[in-house]
Amino acid sequence: MAHTEQTAEEELARLRAELEEANRKLAESYKLAALGRLIAGIAHEMTTPIGSLRSNNAVALRSLDTLDNVLAVCPAPEIGKAREIVEVLRSLAGVDKIACERIVSVIPGLKAFARVEEAELRRADLNEIVRASVALIQCNCRHRIVVETDLGELPEVECYPQSLHRVFLNVLINACQAIEGQGKITVRSRREGDWVRVSISDTGRGIAPEQASKIFSLGFTTKPVGVGTGLGLAMSKESVERHGGAIDFESTPGVGTTFHIRIPVTQRRTGEKAGV
Secondary structure, eight states: OHHHHHHHHHHHHHHHHHHHHHHHHHHHHHHHHHHHHHHHHHHHHHHHHHHHHHHHHHHHHHHHHHHHHHHHTOOGGGHHHHHHHHHHHHHHHHHHHHHHHHHHHHHHHHHHHHSOOOSSOEEEOHHHHHHHHHHHHHHHHTTTEEEEEEEOOOOOEEEOHHHHHHHHHHHHHHHHHHOOSSEEEEEEEEEETTEEEEEEEEOSOOOOGGGGGGTTSTTOOSSOTTTOOSOHHHHHHHHHHHTTOEEEEEEETTTEEEEEEEEESSOOOTTOOOOO
């Protein structure tokens, strides 16, 4: 009988190990799939500004040729024409600057998301992590969802920056997917004593009361097949708790949802107690 119980326990341990390995592989697959979607969104977002740069450059070159010809034989009354061309070039340069800034703004977020997880804690500007996350999500929802930020003055937070970047990105992606048609996402940050809080609100469909207790469960999703994996919020909760923090939400069906992410400014050391 004892031998049978031992065999059963060993089999259970083996199955648990296999399940943990399967969950790990699913998590990696989710990360790669999410990264692929982001890269696709970024590539699409870059198409318009790059096209603008090429078109404006061609116009600028033609205008410079015209300016060169005008100035070569320019009597005094023709100076006005030269000035008009100069103003056109200045206007195009301003558009080019905006286009370049749009491209540059997504690069930090992409690098942070794709970077290998740190082994050591370091101090980081949480608002900068939020901004990088927002820049990425705007690539996919710019034309139908307004994203507003209200970031308070925060101290540097001792954390794993890439991990928190993925947490914010996961919640932002969920917020974007919860909004059907036009809507708004609002991101706020505040200091609360020895803690910082980041709140992400959306005007989406909300979470039904019967689903609320399952939101952070591994594998649970309210999204259609092929859209949700049920891993994003479960992984986010694990990452936040790794920081000694907490993540919760409040939601009203048909009105929207707000997720609150709380992280301690300084990580607890062995033997210290904490409370949210």
